[in-house]
Amino acid sequence: MNGWNGHLLRIDLAARMAKTEPIPKDVLRSYMGGRGLGVRYLASEVPPKTDPLGPGNKVIIATGPLNGTTVPAAGRFAAVSKSPLTGTIFDCNSGGSFGVYLKSCGYDAVVIEGKASEPAYLHITPEGGSIEAAKGLWGKDIKATTNILREKHGKAARVSCIGPAGENLVLFANIENDYHHALGRGGIGAVFGSKNLKAIVVDAGEKETPVQTTIAEPDVLKIVIQEINKRIQASPMTGKGLKIFGTAQLVNLMNAMGIFPIDNFQQGTHPNADKISGDSIIEKLFISNTACHMCPIACGKMTKTSTGEGKGPEYESDWALGADCGIFDLEAVTNANYACNELGIDTITAGATIACAMELNEKGKLPAAWKDVAFGNKDVLLPLIQKIAYKEGIGNDLALGSKRLAAKYGAPEVAMQVKGLEMPAYDPRGAFGMALAYATSNRGACHLRAYTVGAELLGLPKLFDRFSFSDKPDLVVKLQNGNAFFDSIIACKFTGMGVPDDYYSRAVSAVTGEEITITEAEHVGERIWNLERLYNMAAGFSKADDALPPRFSKPLQSGASKGHVPPMDIMLGMFYDIRGWTSEGVPKPETLQKLGLESDRERLDA
Amino acid sequence: MSEMNQSKGKLLTEAIIAEIYPQFKKFGDFLRERQYNSASSGNIAVRRGNKMYITRRGSMKGDLYPGDIVEVSIDKDDSNIVIASTEAYVHRNIMRETPALATMHCHPAHTVVLSMYYTTVMKQDYIIPIDVEGNYVLKKIPIVTLKNPTGSKEMEEEIPKALKNYSIIVLSGHGVFSRGPNLTEAFNWITVLEEASTYIFKAIQLGLNIKAFEGRYEKW
Numbered sequence: 001m002n003g004w005n006g007h008l009l010r011i012d013l014a015a016r017m018a019k020t021e022p023i024p025k026d027v028l029r030s031y032m033g034g035r036g037l038g039v040r041y042l043a044s045e046v047p048p049k050t051d052p053l054g055p056g057n058k059v060i061i062a063t064g065p066l067n068g069t070t071v072p073a074a075g076r077f078a079a080v081s082k083s084p085l086t087g088t089i090f091d092c093n094s095g096g097s098f099g100v101y102l103k104s105c106g107y108d109a110v111v112i113e114g115k116a117s118e119p120a121y122l123h124i125t126p127e128g129g130s131i132e133a134a135k136g137l138w139g140k141d142i143k144a145t146t147n148i149l150r151e152k153h154g155k156a157a158r159v160s161c162i163g164p165a166g167e168n169l170v171l172f173a174n175i176e177n178d179y180h181h182a183l184g185r186g187g188i189g190a191v192f193g194s195k196n197l198k199a200i201v202v203d204a205g206e207k208e209t210p211v212q213t214t215i216a217e218p219d220v221l222k223i224v225i226q227e228i229n230k231r232i233q234a235s236p237m238t239g240k241g242l243k244i245f246g247t248a249q250l251v252n253l254m255n256a257m258g259i260f261p262i263d264n265f266q267q268g269t270h271p272n273a274d275k276i277s278g279d280s281i282i283e284k285l286f287i288s289n290t291a292c293h294m295c296p297i298a299c300g301k302m303t304k305t306s307t308g309e310g311k312g313p314e315y316e317s318d319w320a321l322g323a324d325c326g327i328f329d330l331e332a333v334t335n336a337n338y339a340c341n342e343l344g345i346d347t348i349t350a351g352a353t354i355a356c357a358m359e360l361n362e363k364g365k366l367p368a369a370w371k372d373v374a375f376g377n378k379d380v381l382l383p384l385i386q387k388i389a390y391k392e393g394i395g396n397d398l399a400l401g402s403k404r405l406a407a408k409y410g411a412p413e414v415a416m417q418v419k420g421l422e423m424p425a426y427d428p429r430g431a432f433g434m435a436l437a438y439a440t441s442n443r444g445a446c447h448l449r450a451y452t453v454g455a456e457l458l459g460l461p462k463l464f465d466r467f468s469f470s471d472k473p474d475l476v477v478k479l480q481n482g483n484a485f486f487d488s489i490i491a492c493k494f495t496g497m498g499v500p501d502d503y504y505s506r507a508v509s510a511v512t513g514e515e516i517t518i519t520e521a522e523h524v525g526e527r528i529w530n531l532e533r534l535y536n537m538a539a540g541f542s543k544a545d546d547a548l549p550p551r552f553s554k555p556l557q558s559g560a561s562k563g564h565v566p567p568m569d570i571m572l573g574m575f576y577d578i579r580g581w582t583s584e585g586v587p588k589p590e591t592l593q594k595l596g597l598e599s600d601r602e603r604l605d606a
Numbered sequence: 607m608s609e610m611n612q613s614k615g616k617l618l619t620e621a622i623i624a625e626i627y628p629q630f631k632k633f634g635d636f637l638r639e640r641q642y643n644s645a646s647s648g649n650i651a652v653r654r655g656n657k658m659y660i661t662r663r664g665s666m667k668g669d670l671y672p673g674d675i676v677e678v679s680i681d682k683d684d685s686n687i688v689i690a691s692t693e694a695y696v697h698r699n700i701m702r703e704t705p706a707l708a709t710m711h712c713h714p715a716h717t718v719v720l721s722m723y724y725t726t727v728m729k730q731d732y733i734i735p736i737d738v739e740g741n742y743v744l745k746k747i748p749i750v751t752l753k754n755p756t757g758s759k760e761m762e763e764e765i766p767k768a769l770k771n772y773s774i775i776v777l778s779g780h781g782v783f784s785r786g787p788n789l790t791e792a793f794n795w796i797t798v799l800e801e802a803s804t805y806i807f808k809a810i811q812l813g814l815n816i817k818a819f820e821g822r823y824e825k826w
Binding site: 219220223227230234455461462463464465468469470471473474475478482501502506517518519520522570574577578 | 618621622625626652653654655656703704705707742745770771773786787788790791794822823825826
């Protein structure tokens with residue numbers, strides 16, 4: 001089969017069994033891989049009211065049709081599960097090279113179910129999967145775990161693992177692969193922990209270069225790849241900005257636009273932002289660039305502080321652990337970022353939850369044990385991250401995320417979250433599309449479901465008015481569908497900053513031999529989006545959850561975005577109409593029929 | 607629909623037209639300045655939810671007023687269709703069947719003449735720009751040839767189909783249809799194509815072998 005292996009590996013941790021299963025071609029054609037394939041299997045196999053940390057939950061690791069080809073920036077893979085942080089269906093994806101090596105073992109996906117009776121890790125080879133004892137690994141951080149496993153299985157082996165945070169069921173624990181590439185945000189690391197699963201090792205043999213995916217039309221693909229590369233090189237974002245400064249190039253831009261959240265979204269700009277900008281990172285900490293498999297952008301930055309060394313910080317981490325907490329000390333922020341990476345903690349939720357605690361403290365809502373947790377106090381960052389990972393003292397509360405923390409201390413409005421997921425580094429009052437994107441995201445407040453910042457602030461492909469409302473519902477739907485496709489094939493969204501959206505659908509067509517126009521690509525994305533919606537509704541979510549925190553119904557008082565409030569009711573109504581949903585946000589029968597999801601609603605509700 | 611809902615709907619329509627009118631005015635002026643249309647030919651349209659906002663039939667694109675913007679439903683016929691552009695059904699189907707959030711139609715001279723030359727003399731149903739920018743940005747532009755290329759059912763079916771995988775196409779002997787996430791992008795495609803067509807036109811006049819400059823985009 002061109003583009004896909006046509007098989008998945010099913011692992012039952014409780015029974016210590018591994019078996020290979022075929023994946024029907026029509027499922028691959030309809031869902032592609034990555035997020036789509038994972039969502040399809042999770043929605044079919046895990047009832048929506050399942051306890052995310054119970055043995056009934058599953059984790060699906062999935063690659064896509066472009067993995068293992070020479071298409072640039074298309075070596076990513078996804079993990080899908082029911083999130084312990086949000087309670088929604090949840091996907092996240094990661095770069096590095098783990099996905100490509102997994103696919104070269106002969107699998108498009110791995111379905112992990114049950115719970116191991118004792119700490120274990122999974123060893124996957126072209127011959128199948130085995131469950132190995134994780135003695136000597138439990139309790140180890142990411143680097144140590146990865147080193148031990150690569151020592152044992154050879155340098156060609158690729159490792160995804162959890163750190164202490166995952167073992168201790170921190171609700172926003174990450175899985176980290178290839179040392180410092182995260183499957184982040186929704187706490188799938190804690191799902192690993194709940195299954196006593198420490199790591200996955202993919203071991204494709206001694207080959208340093210993985211087996212190539214078979215391609216239907218190599219001559220056409222060659223042209224498409226050349227064009228993608230040309231675009232990546234020519235774009236100032238992908239060819240220059242990301243390469244030179246990394247994602248933190250956005251700090252100064254967003255600060256100037258007045259949408260760089262400060263002190264838990266109480267302000268949108270700060271005079272000290274430049275101290276933690278991409279420019280400052282390059283000037284003070286930069287060692288070298290690092291790239292994911294087959295990626296010419298190389299946005300990753302290896303850095304060094306006076307006490308440590310590692311990757312990052314990326315823009316979102318830089319903001320969450322820095323500006324959102326009122327901290328503009330680059331060294332402190334970077335060390336906090338290193339600690340999160342080594343302990344296996346999501347940086348956005350960690351920083352945003354600490355910022356929430358700082359505001360709770362400011363409002364006098366917290367007991368004496370929290371007295372030092374104050375905006376601008378850089379000295380609390382590292383100790384708090386340690387306490388979160390090991391659930392020590394106040395770390396027990398912080399490990400729950402901001403929604404549960406703020407609710408516990410009687411001020412739920414202080415949590416800057418949607419559906420339990422913390423908001424990232426763009427104030428929605430300065431970009432109305434982003435406001436709608438946060439509110440309607442199926443996995444909670446996320447910038448990557450529909451990154452309208454590209455259209456509203458960066459002019460990609462052409463600039464939209466960031467304070468207009470009438471064009472945003474269509475834009476958000478288009479981006480949500482397009483990104484669901486992108487997360488499934490599975491490529492890096494940064495390419496979208498330079499490469500037109502139809503180039504990757506052309507690449508998929510050339511690889512698979514299936515005709516996938518950009519129109520069809522968005523249709524695939526729409527199918528995935530609606531299936532996620534059905535799952536969430538059956539899990540108990542409704543229109544009431546498509547909402548921003550009350551803070552965003554009042555305007556910012558200063559900066560370039562002051563005085564604006566997104567008209568959420570109007571935009572949400574238009575959004576539901578466009579999606580073919582009722583005014584209560586429920587997909588209409590004709591919408592489900594169009595997408596081939598008629599039977600899913602009834603089955604999930606049951 | 608209740609009286610209150612009707613009133614809310616009217617207010618929303620007014621608010622939307624207030625937002626989009628300056629854009630229609632701007633791009634209508636651009637089309638006039640570049641002489642891409644006769645006084646009232648061509649259309650400009652955007653999608654807003656399940657509604658399309660399109661220029662009124664016979665409106666002068668270089669002198670648009672808010673009243674020249676007509677709201678029509680995308681999913682079904684409504685009575686406003688009688689005052690909307692002649693090509694309203696084409697635009698509506700483009701919005702139904704492609705990712706378009708904005709569409710534009712006009713008659714840029716070099717492109718229109720070139721479409722006739724390519725289909726009748728060169729026997730080729732696509733244009734590949736020979737200049738660096740046109741080649742880089744557009745690569746390949748399909749030429750659609752129809753028996754009845756004005757206001758026909760055939761157009762309503764074939765133009766959207768051709769735009770499924772391309773951002774701009776030429777209707778042979780008639781004009782171009784472009785789509786984008788906004789009008790800026792839809793207009794940009796038109797300007798790049800017309801400039802590319804101008805270069806091809808001049809190259810042919812000079813006797814250059816245009817095939818030598820096309821690159822390898824036949825399969826794009």
